Amino acid sequence: MDDAIEAGGGGAQDSTCAFCRIVTGAASAHRVHEDGEVVAFLDQRPLFPGHTLVVPRSHVETLTDLPEAAVGPYFTAVRRVTGAVERAMEADGSFVAGNNRVSQSVPHLHMHVVPRRRKDGLRGFFWPRSRYADESEAREVAARIRAEL
Template sequence: MMHADDCVFCQIIRGRLPASYAYADEEVVAFMDLRPLTPGHLLVVPREHASGLMDLDEAGGLHVWLVAHRLARALRHTKLRCEGVNLLVADGAVAGQQVFHAHLHVIPRFEADGVRIGTEAPDGERAALDSAAAAVRAGLRRLAVVESD
């Protein structure tokens, strides 16, 4: 299993730093965020180091998502306040990523919890939305070529 010596999540996974684990299997671990936005705020982290989504293979990403989904459902069966859930990935510094090991936040939400995520955005212009969709489709075609090489 690949780890990065200077990665805080790799150090947690190897037992060099403490964490409050909620889940672990052969591929991922889930532990409580050290700076929780709300009680029960979890991080789902692949055991193998991947700096971001570009480094995380699709099977690994799918497993992270499946575990996060299960944990989000489980939160609703706890005594923690959980009227809703945010699943959040910050990929890259400009997206707010602070620990450069891919991970998915599972954040329980409740009325008046004080958490604000994102900003209000105006409706997009249809031409701009169509253009962005075309760019994504082109990116998927290029990705398929890269992955087949």
């Protein structure tokens, strides 16, 4: 990371990253939560009002880059923000999601917390779903994943 700077309480930052700039205060955002590990702020282009992004303070690009020791604190914050968004927006529930590289608009780990209402027009997943050709294919795919764990 050539453009790295250190930020107090959060680890390495990338000064060219839009979310690192929010974390350090170099860019403004409507923050809803922050602690030593994460910053949560409103998405500038929300699916619905209250759509919040939760980012680790340290610059990591994907979930698989997040150090194991940071996983618990990060997802504890995501869980807390999710409950707060649901209550604040009087939502029926929420959609919590993140992308790794593909469709990741900012290469800094972030989870979307989107308040949901029944019949709000958002249709589950945003991609077509399919089935495995047969049980044999499903077993083979499961075995490949288990082998990587």
